[in-house]
Amino acid sequence: xxxxxxxxxxxxxxxxxxxxxxxxxxxxxxxxxxxxxxxxxxxxxxxxxxxxxxxxxxxxxxxxxxxxxxxxxxxxxxxxxxx
Amino acid sequence: xxxxxxxxxxxxxxxxxxxxxxxxxxxxxxxxxxxxxxxxxxxxxxxxxxxxxxxxxxxxxxxxxxxxxxxxxxxxxxxxxxx
Amino acid sequence: xxxxxxxxxxxxxxxxxxxxxxxxxxxxxxxxxxxxxxxxxxxxxxxxxxxxxxxxxxxxxxxxxxxxxxxxxxxxxxxxxxxxxxxxxxxxxxxxxxxxxxxxxxxxxxxxxxxxxxxxxxxxxxxxxxxxxxxxxxxxxxxxxxxxxxxxx
Amino acid sequence: xxxxxxxxxxxxxxxxxxxxxxxxxxxxxxxxxxxxxxxxxxxxxxxxxxxxxxxxxxxxxxxxxxxxxxxxxxxxxxxxxxxxxxxxxxxxxxxxxxxxxxxxxxxxxxxxxxxxxxxxxxxxxxxxxxxxxxxxxxxxxxxxxxxxxxxxx
Numbered sequence: 001x002x003x004x005x006x007x008x009x010x011x012x013x014x015x016x017x018x019x020x021x022x023x024x025x026x027x028x029x030x031x032x033x034x035x036x037x038x039x040x041x042x043x044x045x046x047x048x049x050x051x052x053x054x055x056x057x058x059x060x061x062x063x064x065x066x067x068x069x070x071x072x073x074x075x076x077x078x079x080x081x082x083x
Numbered sequence: 084x085x086x087x088x089x090x091x092x093x094x095x096x097x098x099x100x101x102x103x104x105x106x107x108x109x110x111x112x113x114x115x116x117x118x119x120x121x122x123x124x125x126x127x128x129x130x131x132x133x134x135x136x137x138x139x140x141x142x143x144x145x146x147x148x149x150x151x152x153x154x155x156x157x158x159x160x161x162x163x164x165x166x
Numbered sequence: 167x168x169x170x171x172x173x174x175x176x177x178x179x180x181x182x183x184x185x186x187x188x189x190x191x192x193x194x195x196x197x198x199x200x201x202x203x204x205x206x207x208x209x210x211x212x213x214x215x216x217x218x219x220x221x222x223x224x225x226x227x228x229x230x231x232x233x234x235x236x237x238x239x240x241x242x243x244x245x246x247x248x249x250x251x252x253x254x255x256x257x258x259x260x261x262x263x264x265x266x267x268x269x270x271x272x273x274x275x276x277x278x279x280x281x282x283x284x285x286x287x288x289x290x291x292x293x294x295x296x297x298x299x300x301x302x303x304x305x306x307x308x309x310x311x312x313x314x315x316x317x318x319x
Numbered sequence: 320x321x322x323x324x325x326x327x328x329x330x331x332x333x334x335x336x337x338x339x340x341x342x343x344x345x346x347x348x349x350x351x352x353x354x355x356x357x358x359x360x361x362x363x364x365x366x367x368x369x370x371x372x373x374x375x376x377x378x379x380x381x382x383x384x385x386x387x388x389x390x391x392x393x394x395x396x397x398x399x400x401x402x403x404x405x406x407x408x409x410x411x412x413x414x415x416x417x418x419x420x421x422x423x424x425x426x427x428x429x430x431x432x433x434x435x436x437x438x439x440x441x442x443x444x445x446x447x448x449x450x451x452x453x454x455x456x457x458x459x460x461x462x463x464x465x466x467x468x469x470x471x472x
Binding site: 087089090091139142143144158160161162163164165166 | 202216217218219221222225226229247258259279282283284285286287288289290291302303304305309
């Protein structure tokens, strides 16, 4: 599974993208966030406030309880500020 | 007092403008409409439905009970359809 | 802020008017431009003849513009209304409102169009493709209602 | 009707986009164009850096456009969103909606802007005139509220 990060999520993690291989018990977006947050300081800072994190699977917005099993690309980013 | 007419009011009366000298007892826009309507067939047709007539005094919209004493120019026309 | 108001027979260029409102400025965050065009009504309309009340047209549009400026903090405003013969596909009216924020620009532009429809002294006569006689367009109740909803705000 | 959607670093010409939506047509009665520009915030802002999610940006704008088309009978629609470094006075976003009647064009353009603000994957970072470090713009509750009011319709 490819993970992509944007804005301050990207800056805090220090990566724009990476390949992830979470264990099988990580089934939802929320669980993936918890698993990522435990990976190190930058991840912990990026995901410190899960309410401020938005996610997309294969370029469509998803809710925190969305399953990640079929995801090819999962994205994490702050609330959008375009327009 | 100068009177100006627009759209189908103008067409029915057959004039774009004329000078009016109504008698002193004609004090309001509504009374002027009644006085004009009695002037002939074209006027009667133009003012047959007073509710369909809008008026302006010196280029500002006025209500039917507006006094006409100070008017230099009074205009009669149908509801506006610009825009 | 002094609005630009023009009543003219000639066509106008919306892009040019928009550029004039924003060029050299750094305080405009939102620009909303409405352009009203002549439709051919499924091929039945040959042209519109737009009659207007010279002098009052400019004055009344000016009064409507001042009402908009009293309601919303616009930083730029242009209103153009054409008269004369206008054919399908041609432009009739332009309202372009510049503001700091989008809500203000949208509200002001829509308010101005609703008020122009019911207050600016213009009258449309339709030339039909299949008829010799042209008929005056009747005022629409829906336009009165559109203007009336701003009274509640 | 196939909307025109572009996500690009280059500037755009609002007048040109409007002309493309109407030229050669006789069924457009109303064209509403919103242009969003970069404000200098009383001289404190040096530039915006607009980051976006390539691919998803186009797809999400496309989904929002389809929602607008399902709600209003638009006859033309163009949406352009820029990314990269944008300086005060420069354009950021354009929404241009063509319809038969003005109410539809106004509503669709405002809906699209409200939805783009909260759903299109773009993030603004501010470069300040007097500071070396740039900060990410926080999402505004007022934008969420603006988008939410369309849910009730």
